Structure formats: structure tokens, C-alpha cells
Amino acid sequence: MTGGMDGRAEDGGRVYQSSGDQHISEHHHYGGDSGPAGPDSVRRPAVGRAPVVLRDRAEVLERLRAGVAPGRCGEVFVLHGMGGCGKTAVAYALFHHATETLGRAGLWVNAADRASLRSGMLAVAADRGAGDGELLAARNGLRPAADLVWERLDRSAEPWLLVLDNADDPEILRDGSWLRTSPRGTVVITTRRAAARWWPGAELQHIGVLPREDAARILHDLAPSSGTMEQAAEVADRLGRLPLALTLAGGFLSHQVLDPWTMDAYGRQLDEGEPIELIDQGADAMSGEDPRHLVGRTWQLTLDAFGARGLPEAATLLRLLARFAPEPLPLSLLNCPEIGAAVPRARTETALRALLDQSLTELVEVGVRCLQTHGVLLDSVAAATPPADRTALDTTAAGMLGAALPGVPDAGPHDPRLRLFVPHALALLRHVTDSATMGEALTVATRLSTALHRTGDYLSAWETARAAADTAGPALGTEHRLVLAARSRAGRSLFRLGRYEEAERLLRGVRTAQERLFGAADPDTLDTSHGLQLVLGNLGRRDEALALLRSVVAGRRSALGPDHPLTLRSRASLLATLSAEELAAEQPAAGEGAVEEGDVLLSLPEQCVTRLGPDHTVTLGARHNHARALFVLGRFTEAEEEIGQVAEGYRRRFGPEYPIALAARQLLARIRAALGDRDSAVELMTDVVTRRERDLGRDHPFTMASAELLGALRTG
Template identity: 30%
Template sequence: MVAQDGSLAAGSIKIGKVVLGGELDQVPDAPVTLSAPVGDRDGTYPLRGRDDLVETLLALCRTGGEGRLQVLHGLGGCGKTAIALELVHRLLQRPAGIPARTVWWIDARHGVLLDSALRALAWQTGLGREQAGAAWVADALWERLSHAGQEWLLVVDNADDPRVLDGPGRLAAGTGWLRPHAAPSGLILITTRDGTPRLWGPSAMLHPVLPLCENAATQVLIDHAGPAAGSTRAAQALARRLGGLPLALRLAGAYLAEVNEMPGAFREPQTPTDFTSYREALDSSQSARLQPSQVVDETWRLSVEYLHKHGYPCAGTLLDLLATFADAPIPHTLLLRPAALNDVVGDLSRIGGAELWATLVELSTLGLLELRNPHDGLPAVSLHPLIRDASRARKRVADVAGLMGHAQQLEELGKPEEPQFWDAWEAVVPHALGLLGHARDTAGDASSRTVFASGAELAARYLRARGMLHEAAAQFKEIVAIRLAFWGPHDPETLASQQHLARVMHDLGDLDTARHIYQKVWHGTCELLGDQHEHTLIARHELGRFLHDTGDLVAARQHLSSVLDIHLRVRGADHAYTLTARHELARILHSEGQLQGAHSEYTSVLAARQRLLGNDHPRTLRTRHNLACVLHDLGRLEESLGELEAVLAARRQLLGEEHPAVLGTQYRVACVLRSQGESSRARAQFRLVQEIAERTLGEAHPHTRRAREAARELERPPPG
């Protein structure tokens, strides 16, 4: 029985600005929430001009809408999400004694998390672990929802690219993640910019969300601007000028409200203070009727000019910086540190924390950004896409590169494989990956390219750590291509990126690719740095680990014994690299059938790791798992099963249900059950491992094949 591996990358090995290393077994489910963001609905301002549409949706909730997908579509800033939130609010306002409707809310902007969200939904609908983790979970989910006894609403917000909803089939064909259903009082509501009928299919009912009519648009302006901003007639003229776009109306109203709270003696002479002067300011820059995006450009300009004149000279620069990041919440406490801004951004070389915060608050007050302070995540700044577009011509790529470089040195952004840093990395990853495109720019400066490539590499390590192996592999391939093009094949950072790529291909079971890269990296680092350099030893260890996994025990022992000898001499018996090399050599003893020797070595390594790391650290859990496998082969079945079940519980709590290490321990539990004659229980465990491994690792992956074959073996009738 082959136990689990011990990668040498237990610590942080730096080559330049690239960090080598990471734990293979820290790959939990991606974090998701299905709760509606009800806090984003501001009850101070009524939803204007959408009563008929909301009433239509309420009626569809009562009847199930014939099981069709209900699609709200319209341009950005027209209020699609606000309509969905209003619907949720009204559905949850039930009289006492009447059960509230169950509401689930999924944000579809980040397709990489959509799979996890929908599987979490399957779990919440009552599907068991096996079904929620199965490749055919979409079939089971919609069968379950179609026959649900309670009233429910599923909102899928920001599905601007309908293709992310194809899932296992095709959305338009009714075989995607979202499907027609038969629930009498369930409703699927989707918000999107794309209302193309062929993309949604015949099962969809399209509801266009148009700019507001003049009366409703006028009232929105008055709601936000207050009574001091002028007459209803003047508000009508400005509402007409803004094209009835809710976002532009809200920005203009917030601007006028802010201006009119200031004493008149403190205002600049040309500051617009009412609906008429605001409209005239718009007309002065462009007399023709503005398109929606141009409307936002002009309202953005007026608001920034106002802030510049009234003590916030950095407002425009901050917006330009924020607009250069990806279209995702921006963790400002990590990426906009005052010291980093002083060092990197010339326009902000003297800004302090108090001024920075005051400027962000004022930008929020004027509606140009949203400050978020969630209970379960990091504080963040969000920009509406149209506000982001208003700064598109002023992107500050070099400045953002400098800020990302500073962020990569923060203690809060430690190794992306370590669980204590996952919240921070979850917030930073969209920006690190989104900025990688600038590294391909041949006209860009070398220092920015280095930061973007290094940041994307750290982000890809996070993806691998969270179990998104295919996504991580795609990113590592792109990073390697960039490094080869700009740094060449003999650069230490290129070799580091290739090492990460080899690991993830190894994880995915692409052994031919992994073997080729492992050997190339070992020979490359040996030639470049010498055969006893720390990074060369890491490369040699990883090659030895791979050779063990592919059955070449003699070569594996030769590599790993040499590595261990050097680590003992240079770093000592308790160093993480030393213990990891000993752990890997114990695996070889186990594979050779030297069970007592393996038991003794694992016991010694376990004692050291428990002393240094604690009982539930991932590396300690790996050793406990492997020692339990040896107990199984020694025939000590009760001891083995008890320890494996304890490790399984600890790993699930730390890593999630679908981490490869969790599947590995679950597989070993099934093996012990089989040895105890518990064939039915063992077969169910093997099938569960097979289902999850097929979906997360692929049907051809070695872990999938071994679970499938074990289940089939138990299903065969006994001979004779």
C-alpha cells in the first residue's frame, strides 16, 4: 500500500522575488456564500420606476413562472441588482407565523467559484455528500428543487457571460447549471447585461431593464439631492439629460447633496449647486446628447473636480489607481497602504492614513465607490464597472505594479499554502491574476513585469492550495511562457515557475509532463547554482518523490538519501526539510514491504512534528495518515481504522470535503473496512471517492482509477 507523499516544499524558499514551496494537501473547497446581500439595499431611498416589474416577479414567485428562467437584462448601471434585492426584501417581509421563502444568492462574476457555489446549493437543498460531490450533481439538484416542498428563490447575479452557466452541458439546451423546473412556487432569477435570446434558450423569459421613465428618474434625483437642489421641473430637465440611467442619477444627486451641505462662502464660484447648473456644466463640455457611459464620465468628472476644490486633491488619482485593478472588490487595507502609496505613487508621496481614509469616505459619499466591511472577509472598495470605465484612459499600471510589489512583502500575505493567510489571498488573487496581462506587454518596464509575474505565481499557488488544480495549471503555463520569453530558460525564476508547474501536473496525474519538467529543473538548478544549493536540493527531492510515485524505488532512494544527508549536516535533525526527506524515505520503506522499519521511522518523524507543529498541522496529519497505513498492513486493523477516522475528521475540518488528501484518507478508511469484511460500507466509500475524484481530478487520474477498480472488485460475485 503506497502512503501519501511528503513534499520538500515545507518551508518558504525564495529565488529573487519568487517563492518556491507549498503543501500539497491544503486544497479545501473554495469559500462561497449563498446568502443574499440584503445590506446592499438602502431603505432610505425607495426603488423608483420598477413597481410593475417587481410585481410581475412577485406573481411569478407565487406560480413558479412555468419553471422558466427569469432573466433581467440591461446595460450596466440600470439597476438590475437593485430590482433583485427589492424582490428578496419583499419576499422576506412575511406576517408572523408564515414561513419565509428560502432565498439563495449566487454572484456569477467569478466563474471559477460558480461550481463550488452550486454544489453548496445542492448540499443545502438536502442532497447527501455523495450526490453533491458527484459529476451528475446538476441532474440531482434540479430533480430535488423541482420537488421541493418549500417556496424558494434562486438569484444568480451578474451573469454577464452566460457561458459560465453551461456547466456540464449547455444552458440554452436546458442541460446547464440552470434549468427549467417543475416546482410550483420556486423561481430562478438571473441578472445580466446580455439579453441575446439564443444564449438563454427557449426556457428563458427575458425582462428588459430599461432606463427610468422621466417621472421616476426625476424622483430619484430629488431623493438623492434633497430639496435645496431646485424645482421639479429643473430636476426633470437634468433627468432627461442623464438619460434616465439610475447610476448617473444617483451620482448627480449625491454630488448636489454634498455641495449644498457646505456653507456657501466656502464654495468655488463655478460650483454647480442645483439641477440647472449641474445640467449646464454637463452641456458645457459636450453639447450633444450623451450616451450612458459618457453620462457617467461627465458625472465622474464633476464629482472629482468638486473634491479637488474642497480639500481632497488625491481623489482623482485614487480613482485612477482603483480602476487599474481588476473588476473585483479591492482590499484597500492590503493594496493601498499609505507607506506604499508614498513610496510608489508620485502624486501621493505625502498622503497619510487619515487623509487617505477621508478621501475614500468622500468618494463613497458621492457614490463613486462603495466601502465594504463584511463580517467574514477583509474590508474592500468596489467600483461600478461604468465608473471603472470612466478612468480607463488614465490607467496607472506602473504605480499598481509598485503597490502589488509592496503587498507581496506584507506579513498578512504569507505563504498562500498556509490556511491563516487564505482570507487575504482570496481578496488579492483576482487582481494578481488580472494584472498578469500587463506582463506580456513588450513595451512595459522590466520591474513591473517582474512584479506582475511574481504576483500571478503566488496567486496560482493559492489556486492550487484551494483545489482549483486545472485553473492553477493554466496560470502556471502562462507564467512559464512569459518567463521563458523575457527571462530565458536558465533564469532562477523561470526554473522556479517550472517547478510549480511540474507539481501541479503531478497533482493532475499528467506524469509524462511532470517527469520532463522535474528533470529539467533539477539539471538546470544544479548547473546554475551547484549540486548542494538549497534550491537544487528542493528540485532533487521533488524528482525523488516523483520517481517513488512512478515505482522507481531504487532511483528515488538514491536521490532522497543524498538530499537527507546534506540536510542533516547543514540544517540539523529538526529542520522541516530534514523531516520531510525522512518522511519520504519512510514511504519508500513502506513500498518495499519493510513495515517495521517504516513504522519506526514514521513514529520518530511524527513525534518531532507533533512537538514542532502540533497534532493537527497538515504535515503532522500526513504523517499520522501514513503511519495508520502501516498499521493496516501490519494487521492492526482497529488501531489503523481509529487513527484514519481521526485524521479524516481533522482533514475535513481544515481542508474541506474534496481535498485530494481527504480523498486519500477516505480511500484508506475504505481499504481497512474491506479488510474487516465490511464490504458494503467499503464499496460505498470507494464509490464516493471515485465520484469526487472523477470531477475534480479527471477520470484517468490514478486516484480515480484505483477507487473505481476497488469498487468494481467488491461488486464482482465471489468465485465458485
């Protein structure tokens, strides 16, 4: 084929000019039909047991129901109030009315953290008809995720209600423009942040504590045999008439069988001993007449009762849960050997059932079975945990999270279950004070970031690594090995997001520190160097990138051995980097004598198959890059056979929409054009361009580059 074109980065990978060829040297794959079912079941509210009767919310519900009446759309309602006041219960009641009575599509998203919000909103887009390719592009940062979501919401065939629950950090919604209005639906937000500046154009509805009579009725409904309505009212007053505290008290009273408590006895116990404050840490400052600190010994009385009944493990389990975040926590996390360091595994089931029975935690279904515990309760329990117990609990929590993650994260299908662990890993880092345990928790968070990155969720990977390093840095030191490793991981994700200048600054700074502290041959330094050379290549600084890549190959060969996957991976990157002359120079000259197998670059795929197996990620990437090298060398027939096999393997494994599959088909089109089969090349590239236009839009650089190649193929 004749005619050149400027080299461009494609699919976030390295690109070098070679007769207009575009290719990828760092192989990642992204999943297909065999991937795990996701937890993003946005049609099911992530709440536990909803109240049978919603007390004293009639006026608010009447206003909200009017907002979702037939023909009403385009509005945003903000339900605000202190933690534990029942905002989510009100939203759930409206959700049920809108879906069951009015027939609206109900969509429920946890907006407590960036990873959960993004994953949930992309699940909304999928529910509203977005295709796999569009979703993948948004998740990879190749197109604005919020634009895709709201485009699909605006085009919805049926009216909808979208609930953004636990939006206590409005900045998360502002970043990326997640909060918008639509002529096809209504948005409801629950939050502890009441300031109008966060919610321009929205209608704010305050959800406060209950009137005395309604508070008494809640307590009496839960424990009708424990006393009269007046006695219940007196206890409710002591609990500040906060629905959360009333639920905890009612759960306790209703489960005392052998020696039942009365309302009066419970009230006396509340007045005795050192009170424990339930502090609403996430709310805006409130007026003096709104209680900010509510005295609550509800859960402590329950834990004392557990101890008296010979079940101290329930108290330990609750304190262990308080090391995590108030977001859905997969139940599988509690079913691992590591929990035995705090709670005997044989007693974990009994302890959990006790907490569930007393409403101290709840089961929620988000596609996987999870526990969810109220944030106000977790904050209170964490604050009251004896200091002597905290390090052991933190170490156990880190071990549990670590056991839930792959030991060595590999490229693989998108796994939405991974993002469920993000808020818990970061919450644990915020709780830890012991430096050794901080290191363990940071290692787990960095491994989680790596796993997210290698399944294509680059935004979540970057945010997780960045937040983990920022949290641990002040405690461990900004130049601690583990902090630097976390920042290096953040730099790799910035690169994949196409933010090359930021990635270079971050990776160069980390590499400089690592080289000074640990040496140029240290594995961490080499890992950062490998990431940096990818960035430099995409910035057009080929010579600098190639020199750095060669040093990484030499360093990894020396430090890890010639057969280590990282060594083979870096050598595979050479196949995607070198020109024809440089590739020829890599081969032994005739008559030079025996050369070690590992020194023949073009034999790398065979070496990878022997050392790692035919399906290993590094092997697949090496074969892809090898096909590119054969093309550069003019060995078109061999190149066509290899890339054809690779492309078909990608298609079967990941589907036709995935970037790596499209990249392989694009290389195949170039090879066929070089072989003179222009019709087949045009057919292949037409399909690539069609898919990229649909997934990325006409103006995306990847689409434009593919369209330019298609034009060149058509004109000859």
C-alpha cells in the same frame, strides 16, 4: 489478508500496490468546525444600497413577478443591457418580492468569474442540504460540482429564485454546465451580453437607459434642493440618462454643504473641460440608437471637489481601487500598513467615507464586510489615471494583496475568503505594465493559487495559476522564472484534479525549461520534479517516479539542508513508495557503525517532531506514511498503533468525511485484517464505503476501490 488488487490512486494522491494497500504520500488537510466562516452567504444579495424607488421598470418587473408566481417554475430570465443601466437593481427588486412576499428561498450568486461562481453555487448546494463530504468532493474535483448543485436544487423542499449576477462572460456558465432549469425554481441572470446564442431557451429582457422624466426624478430624488425637475432633466440628458451616472451625480450634489451646487452649475461643469468616457467594455455590439459611449465627468467633478476641500486622498484611494476588480473586495485589505505607500493610513478611513458618501463605492455584506465598486466606473477611473501614477498604485495594490495572504501557505481548512482575492489578483495583472511590478503581482497570484490548493480548492487553484501565467507570460516572457513557477503550480493542481496526462505534459515541459535555465539543483526545478514524480507514480511508472523522487531528496538535502520541511517532506514520500525490500535496504546493517540520525528513514517521524513539531503538516504526513511502511514490513502491531492515532487525529481535526481521514481508516482496516481482527476491519470499511457512496456516488473510482476491498474482507 490474502488476495491482491490493482493499485489505484485514492483521494488524488500517489498509490502503489502493496498487498492491496492504498495510501497517500502527499498530505493535505481540509478543515473542520474550527474553520473560518465563509463569505458565501447566498441568502443575501451582494449589493449595496438598493434604490428606494425603482424608476421605469414596472413593465419588466410585472413580467418577472409573473415568472415567480406560485406554481411557476422552470424558467430562465436574462436581464441584459449596458453596464450601469440598473440590471442588478431590477434583480434585487424581484429577489425582495420573491422572498418577502411570496416566501420563496432566495439565492444570490456572483457569476463574474469562475472562482466566485463555483464557490457561490456550492454554497447554494449547502443551503439546499448538501453535506460537508459532498461539498468537499465537489470542491476537490472528485465529483462534478454542477451536478451536485442542481441535484440539490431539484430536490429542494421549497421553491426558490436563483440570481446569477454579473454574468458578463457566459462561457463561464457553459463550462461545467452551470446554467440549467429546474421544476423547483426560477433563474434570473444579469449580463451585458445580449446575444441569444448564449441563452438558449431563456426569456430575454432588455434593461435600457431611463426615459427623460424618470431619469430626472432619480436625480431630483437624490438632490431635491439642487434645482427643479426641468433642470434635473437637462442634467440627466447630459449624463445619457444612465442610472449609474445619475447616482454619482446625485451623490455629489447632495453632499455639498458649505457651497452647495445647483443643477445648472453642475450641468455647466459637465460641458467644460475634456470629457471622460464611461466605456461599456463588456457588452455586445449595440445598435446605433443605443448609446455605447456615455460622456461622464461625474466622478471627476467629485474628485476635483475632494481636492478643493483638502481631501486628495479620496481621489488616490479611488484610483487604487481601480487597480482591482468590480467584485467584493474585503475591507480588511484597506486596513494594512502596505496601503500607506499610496494613502496615509491615518487618512484612509476619511477617504473611504468620502467615497461611500458620494456613492463612488458601496459596502456589501457577503459573510465578510466588503467594498464593491461598479465596473464601468472602475474602467473609466483606471483609463484616466495619469500614467506616471500607475506603477506606484500597482505596486501598492500588489503589496496589499500579498499582506492578506499567508507568507508560506500551509495545508489547512477550506477558507472561502481566499477566493474573494482571485478576481482582484488577476485584474491587477491585467492592469500592470511595468515588468518589475508584474513580477510582484505574479508572485502574489501564484501564492494565492498555492493557498487555494492547500485548502483543497483545486479547481480555483488551477484556474488562478493558469490565468496568471497566461496574463504575465507575454510581458515577462514564457520562460521567465516566475511564469514557469506559476505554470508548475497549475500542473500540481491538475494532478490533484486527476488529470494526470495533462499534468505530466505541463510539469515535464516546465521542468525541462527550469533544468536548462536554472540547473537540476535549483529549488524551483526540484519543486516541479517533486510534483512530476507524484504524477508518474499515479500513471503506473513506478521506477521512473522513484528515481526522480530520489533525485529530489538528494537535491533538496544539498540545496536546502536535511532539516528543511521540503527535504523532510520528500523523504516522507519515500516511506509511501518503497517496497519491503527497498525499505529494509534503507536501514543500516548490523555492525556498520554509527549512522547519522537523518539517514535512518524509519526514524523520520521522530525527526519531524524534533525539527518541526508534532502538529506540523509534514509531521502528520510522515506519520501516516510511516504507518504504511510498518504495514508493508509486516510490523502490524506497531502500524496499528500509529495509524490508529493518526486516524483519530484526522477525525478530531477534520471530521469523519474528509478524504485523508477515510484513507487512514482504510489503512487501519487492512492492518486489523492482517492481525486477524476481520470483524473490526469489515466494520471500518463499511463506514468508509457508506461515506464514499454518499459523497462521491457508487460509480466513483474511489468508492469502487473501497467497495472492492470491503468485499475481499468479507469473503476472506
